[in-house]
Amino acid sequence: MPYQPITLPEHVSPALVVFVKDIIDPFLEEFRFLLTIQKPDQGPKGSLHKPLSMLLVAATDGASQLFHSGVKKPSKSTLFKSFVKNNFPWEIDTPEGLNVDEVCEFLWNEVRCPMFHRYNLRTCSSDTPRITKFGRMLTTDDAKLTALEQQTSQRPYSDPTFKRTENKTVVWIDSFYWALRIAIVRAVDTPEKAQAVEAWIESGKWDDKN
Numbered sequence: 001m002p003y004q005p006i007t008l009p010e011h012v013s014p015a016l017v018v019f020v021k022d023i024i025d026p027f028l029e030e031f032r033f034l035l036t037i038q039k040p041d042q043g044p045k046g047s048l049h050k051p052l053s054m055l056l057v058a059a060t061d062g063a064s065q066l067f068h069s070g071v072k073k074p075s076k077s078t079l080f081k082s083f084v085k086n087n088f089p090w091e092i093d094t095p096e097g098l099n100v101d102e103v104c105e106f107l108w109n110e111v112r113c114p115m116f117h118r119y120n121l122r123t124c125s126s127d128t129p130r131i132t133k134f135g136r137m138l139t140t141d142d143a144k145l146t147a148l149e150q151q152t153s154q155r156p157y158s159d160p161t162f163k164r165t166e167n168k169t170v171v172w173i174d175s176f177y178w179a180l181r182i183a184i185v186r187a188v189d190t191p192e193k194a195q196a197v198e199a200w201i202e203s204g205k206w207d208d209k210n
Contacts, residue, residue, distance in 0.1 A: 003029040004149035011191040016198045031055050036140045049134040052173050057112045065206050067187035069196030087183035093155040097164030131168035138174045
């Protein structure tokens with residue numbers, strides 16, 4: 001079944017709808033295609049964890065910089081953590097073993113930064129779990145991915161997207177993809193937020209050159 005484009009609220013302007021259609025949807029559609037691929041020497045739930053996770057964090061990072069409703073651009077880390085905290089569907093996808101603020105810090109400090117810069121290598125420290133595990137619940141079934149994209153009222157699985165135990169922190173990749181899609185919609189879920197985001201994008205201030 002085909003990729004399901006992000007559906008924005010009716011109050012969102014045609015210009016912002018086109019922006020999401022032309023910029024965000026193509027990125028997520030290609031990511032979704034990669035979810036259907038199985039590496040020959042791995043099972044369908046064990047394939048491509050690190051590259052998929054890198055793409056998801058990059059998509060989250062990009063959304064955080066574009067779907068900002070302020071006048072000035074905060075630091076990238078502040079934008080990233082604010083976007084995740086304020087827009088991910090925490091009320092239906094409550095983390096286990098850590099709170100929302102800890103998830104935001106974890107994604108920035110233990111996933112995004114080391115993954116982007118050092119192939120996810122980190123030195124061991126006593127105050128953080130030593131292992132970050134990325135997992136996939138879904139098989140490569142295209143129809144199941146479509147159903148995931150259409151789900152908005154409850155989390156896809158009994159397990160939350162983010163779960164921390166004594167020894168590791170688990171991130172479910174396909175569930176993270178689901179949460180990011182919802183976060184993009186929630187970033188413009190009122191007319192005021194949509195107008196502010198559109199003004200921010202039009203300002204060009206998200207570009208480091210400006």
